Every structure is written in C-alpha cells, then in structure tokens.
Amino acid sequence: xxxxxxxxxxxxxxxxxxxxxxxxxxxxxxxxxxxxxxxxxxxxxxxxxxxxxxxxxxxxxxxxxxxxxxxxxxxxxxxxxxxxxxxxxxxxxxxxxxxxxxxxxxxxxxxxxxxxxxxxxx
Numbered sequence: 001x002x003x004x005x006x007x008x009x010x011x012x013x014x015x016x017x018x019x020x021x022x023x024x025x026x027x028x029x030x031x032x033x034x035x036x037x038x039x040x041x042x043x044x045x046x047x048x049x050x051x052x053x054x055x056x057x058x059x060x061x062x063x064x065x066x067x068x069x070x071x072x073x074x075x076x077x078x079x080x081x082x083x084x085x086x087x088x089x090x091x092x093x094x095x096x097x098x099x100x101x102x103x104x105x106x107x108x109x110x111x112x113x114x115x116x117x118x119x120x121x122x
C-alpha cells in the first residue's frame with residue numbers, strides 16, 4: 001500500500017502525538033471515508049481561533065476526559081474539520097496550517113493556494 005500523501009504531494013507527516021490528534025487518534029490528519037467531519041487539516045491553534053471555535057459552539061479548550069480530549073491551548077497542533085477551518089478562514093480567524101501534515105484529500109474542498117497563504121512557518 002503506498003504511503004498517504006499530504007497537500008504538497010509528499011508523504012503525510014504526523015500532526016501531533018501530544019496532544020494525540022486525528023480522527024483515528026493516531027496523530028495524523030488522514031482521510032477516513034467514515035469521518036463526516038473530515039478532520040484533514042493540521043492546524044497550529046491560536047487564541048483567536050480557539051475563541052472563534054468556542055463562539056461557534058465547538059469548545060476546544062475545556063478538557064473532556066470521557067472523550068479522551070485533553071483540551072487545547074494556543075500552539076497545540078490539532079486535526080481540524082475542513083468546514084470549521086474554512087468557516088474560520090472566512091471570518092479571518094483561521095489558524096496556520098502545517099502543509100506537510102494536511103491530508104491530500106483536503107484539496108477536494110480547499111484550494112492549495114488558500115492553504116499556502118496560511119502555511120505555518122516552522
């Protein structure tokens with residue numbers, strides 16, 4: 001089986017293992033056909049984005065142990081739903097994107113140029 005690819009066409013990198021992220025909780029923002037939310041964008045969270053997400057009803061700050069969710073703080077890498085990231089981008093609150101760790105399938109919904117404009121500077 002060939003390696004999964006990122007939006008740059010190279011091998012998909014791990015987004016985060018601390019906190020452990022991804023729809024499959026394997027650290028990667030990979031495409032899963034059964035993931036309705038499409039958690040395929042690896043983002044570096046910012047205070048602005050975390051506030052925005054909470055204002056839209058998705059509290060990513062408060063720990064939820066019953067869901068094995070540690071709660072996030074600015075600077076954490078996290079696999080975001082494509083639609084939430086696009087919504088935040090339209091509101092000028094999109095967090096930076098780690099292109100090497102963002103699934104190639106995200107390009108079905110987001111233009112590469114848009115992602116590159118928000119690329120995280122390592």
